[in-house]
Amino acid sequence: MIETKDLKKSYGNVEALRGLNLHVRAGSICAFLGRNGAGKTTAMKILLGMAHADGGQAAVFGLPADAADQGVEIRRRTAFVSEEKDLFPSMTAGEMIRFTAAFYPRWRGDLEQRYVREFELPLDRKVKALSRGMRTKLALLLALCRGAELLMLDEPTSGLDPAVTEQVLQAIVSHVAGGGMTVLFSSHQIAEAEQIADHVAIIDRGREAVTGALEDLRENYRRIQVVFANAAPETALRAPGIRNVRRSGRVMMLLASSGVDGIVEEARRLNPVSVDVTPVTLKEIFLEAVGGDEK
Numbered sequence: 001m002i003e004t005k006d007l008k009k010s011y012g013n014v015e016a017l018r019g020l021n022l023h024v025r026a027g028s029i030c031a032f033l034g035r036n037g038a039g040k041t042t043a044m045k046i047l048l049g050m051a052h053a054d055g056g057q058a059a060v061f062g063l064p065a066d067a068a069d070q071g072v073e074i075r076r077r078t079a080f081v082s083e084e085k086d087l088f089p090s091m092t093a094g095e096m097i098r099f100t101a102a103f104y105p106r107w108r109g110d111l112e113q114r115y116v117r118e119f120e121l122p123l124d125r126k127v128k129a130l131s132r133g134m135r136t137k138l139a140l141l142l143a144l145c146r147g148a149e150l151l152m153l154d155e156p157t158s159g160l161d162p163a164v165t166e167q168v169l170q171a172i173v174s175h176v177a178g179g180g181m182t183v184l185f186s187s188h189q190i191a192e193a194e195q196i197a198d199h200v201a202i203i204d205r206g207r208e209a210v211t212g213a214l215e216d217l218r219e220n221y222r223r224i225q226v227v228f229a230n231a232a233p234e235t236a237l238r239a240p241g242i243r244n245v246r247r248s249g250r251v252m253m254l255l256a257s258s259g260v261d262g263i264v265e266e267a268r269r270l271n272p273v274s275v276d277v278t279p280v281t282l283k284e285i286f287l288e289a290v291g292g293d294e295k
Helices: 040-047 070-075 093-101 107-118 133-145 162-177 190-196 216-222 262-270 282-290
Strands: 004-010 014-024 028-031 055-058 080-081 148-152 182-189 199-204 207-215 222-227 244-250 249-256 275-277
Touching: 004 040, 004 070, 014 040, 014 055, 014 199, 014 207, 014 244, 028 040, 028 190, 040 055, 040 148, 040 182, 055 162, 070 080, 080 133, 093 133, 093 190, 107 133, 133 148, 133 244, 148 162, 162 182, 162 190, 182 190, 190 282, 199 216, 199 282, 207 216, 216 282, 222 262, 244 282, 249 262, 249 282, 262 275
Parallel strands: 028 182, 028 199, 080 148, 148 182
Antiparallel strands: 004 014, 004 055, 199 207, 222 249, 222 275, 244 249
């Protein structure tokens, strides 16, 4: 559904993307994770033809995102909700819905009625008078009802209270389950990814750091704690699969993405007092990926 290869973009002296490789499979809910400023919004804008890359390639639906005519087709088949929500403040919520629906022949009136009811949207209230949560729910309704094949969300729950956040996330999951839509949503909230995503792409400083199916990451990543009688040796372990290494006093702590048995075997050759292997959470994987630790 989405593919980028060595995507680059700079703003002056700031490198927003430094060779990003991103792959999103059709039918998935992919969490696009990274710290603020990691390049998530820039990547989305390039995919939608709202910004142009300095190098590399980007394609959506197999169509090149940098071609003007193909970009129109990409945007026709994609619903995008920006962090700013991009609504007309002088319109009422009802007017905003009718105005948007007129542009989309595949508009789903049944879904419109459903989400108006579920979101408890005050149709006669002007957008500028809506709370942040209500504006988010209105923007999501406009995206979900247009019959799009791809939904792109940029920090959809930013600034929302827990109750509204839960309602927004559940609406996304329910919609995807019922219509086969693909979702790419950017966030720096790990809990949201764990709740609704089946794939994860973590980027840091404009490059991919960790990508894969969420269940695979949970299954394969492990923390390996190696304790020595004296100070942990500076010996570099060469077994494949080591993501990060930390040393503190007598302890060497490793994060492995695969090949745990081989790493443990090599560590035991250093004559440690003990070697313990434990699972890690997505939050731990994220923090290691964006933390800039020793590798």
